[in-house]
Amino acid sequence: xxxxxxxxxxxxxxxxxxxxxxxxxxxxxxxxxxxxxxxxxxxxxxxxxxxxxxxxxxxxxxxxxxxxxxxxxxxxxxxxxxxxxxxxxxxxxxxxxxxxxxxxxxxxxxxxxxxxxxxxxxxxxxxxxxxxxxxxxxxxxxxxxxxxxxxxxxxxxxxxxxxxxxxxxxxxxxxxxxxxxxxxxxxxxxxxxxxxxxxxxxxxxxxxxxxxxxxxxxxxxxxxxxxxxxxxxxxxxxxxxxxxxxxxxxxxxxxxxxxxxxxxxxxxxxxxxxxxxxxxxxxxxxxxxxxxxxxxxxxxxxxxxxxxxxxxxxxxxxxxxxxxxxxxxxxxxxxxxxxxxxxxxxxxxxxxxxxxxxxxxxxxxxxxxxxxxxxxxxxxxxxxxxxxxxxxxxxxxxxxxxxxxxxxxxxxxxxxxxxxxxxxxxxxxxx
Numbered sequence: 080x081x082x083x084x085x086x087x088x089x090x091x092x093x094x095x096x097x098x099x100x101x102x103x104x105x106x107x108x109x110x111x112x113x114x115x116x117x118x119x120x121x122x123x124x125x126x127x128x129x130x131x132x133x134x135x136x137x138x139x140x141x142x143x144x145x146x147x148x149x150x151x152x153x154x155x156x157x158x159x160x161x162x163x164x165x166x167x168x169x170x171x172x173x174x175x176x177x178x179x180x181x182x183x184x185x186x187x188x189x190x191x192x193x194x195x196x197x198x199x200x201x202x203x204x205x206x207x208x209x210x211x212x213x214x215x216x217x218x219x220x221x222x223x224x225x226x227x228x229x230x231x232x233x234x235x236x237x238x239x240x241x242x243x244x245x246x247x248x249x250x251x252x253x254x255x256x257x258x259x260x261x262x263x264x265x266x267x268x269x270x271x272x273x274x275x276x277x278x279x280x281x282x283x284x285x286x287x288x289x290x291x292x293x294x295x296x297x298x299x300x301x302x303x304x305x306x307x308x309x310x311x312x313x314x315x316x317x318x319x320x321x322x323x324x325x326x327x328x329x330x331x332x333x334x335x336x337x338x339x340x341x342x343x344x345x346x347x348x349x350x351x352x353x354x355x356x357x358x359x360x361x362x363x364x365x366x367x368x369x370x371x372x373x374x375x376x377x378x379x380x381x382x383x384x385x386x387x388x389x390x391x392x393x394x395x396x397x398x399x400x401x402x403x404x405x406x407x408x409x410x411x412x413x414x415x416x417x418x419x420x421x422x423x424x425x426x427x428x429x430x431x432x433x434x435x436x437x438x439x440x441x442x443x444x445x446x447x448x449x450x451x452x453x454x455x456x457x458x459x460x461x462x463x464x465x466x467x468x469x470x471x472x473x474x475x476x477x478x479x480x481x482x483x484x485x486x487x488x489x490x491x492x493x494x495x496x497x498x499x500x501x502x503x504x505x506x507x508x509x510x
């Protein structure tokens with residue numbers, strides 16, 4: 080197994096050996112894609128499509144809006160193989176090039192594939208190790224959990240997150256590497272090395288704490304959650320892309336007239352390291368830097384996380400999220416959909432750092448297959464137990480084990496899971 084100090088160098092050398100070119104291209108010129116007034120879809124009718132939606136909700140300041148969402152009616156597989164080697168648990172990851180990665184190559188799960196990819200709708204190479212997750216020995220499955228993807232960009236998209244135990248002597252490919260927990264801890268403390276899908280899988284494999292004393296019982300949390308589900312609603316209606324209000328849909332791209340939201344652009348990809356050597360696709364280009372943050376505090380010697388009730392246009396059901404989330408950290412003050420509490424928390428605890436202790440602060444990438452150069456600043460800040468922080472009824476304190484409970488129920492969104500996972504990988508607290 081490669082030494083820790085060589086892992087980043089190994090990624091750099093792998094990138095040098097691989098040819099990987101990404102060039103922007105007009106949507107109307109994308110090969111094998113149908114760019115219609117109603118929607119954008121692949122000529123094979125596989126992979127994904129992009130459609131318009133009309134949203135109405137009483138949860139946000141802006142009660143009604145239109146936006147595009149990615150529709151991908153298939154569950155992908157995010158799978159990591161695990162072994163015990165010389166007394167240490169190790170995880171098999173792969174160096175993978177994605178067109179949206181800001182640094183081109185990052186470490187991804189052993190298998191990271193949509194159904195269209197692993198059924199080879201693209202006519203390309205077979206995916207290594209797929210059978211461990213498609214037809215696993217049931218006794219070897221350590222984690223199998225369906226989790227949601229980005230609710231402001233996908234419509235009802237879920238992936239199956241898996242960890243499967245394997246024999247110590249499995250043969251590995253040239254772009255795969257075994258890593259133990261200590262190496263993962265060091266890599267999660269760097270930006271854009273472990274990709275979002277690796278971090279997502281580990282969110283389902285965080286260890287429980289012992290001797291917790293929770294501020295709120297599960298019964299009280301469910302009571303709070305169910306009351307908010309009755310209070311708030313979100314509805315969506317499928318509409319043609321060309322009919323979306325306040326969006327410009329032209330031959331080049333799809334963009335919001337205010338320039339405050341994401342755009343959809345076209346790209347052409349050429350590579351000698353992927354299942355196919357060349358393809359073209361639409362991809363979402365967000366703002367330069369988003370931010371996800373948890374405020375934590377210690378009560379009764381137990382760490383608690385300040386959790387936010389969440390409704391998103393791409394998720395059919397209400398969920399839970401981190402304390403704060405903004406898609407554009409540089410323009411948060413002008414975002415009318417951010418509550419005064421979110422803006423207050425951002426300014427006081429995350430952007431000035433005068434009232435809290437930073438426990439985790441690193442930039443990680445969004446998934447590079449659908450999102451172009453999209454990065455998230457993941458932060459966890461701890462406040463004093465004595466501090467009386469302002470909260471409204473949309474927030475509640477949860478302990479570590481309660482967060483795990485609701486992750487396993489599939490109720491936490493991906494932003495909260497990624498942040499929780501980063502923090503626990505960093506603290507060497509994964510199974």
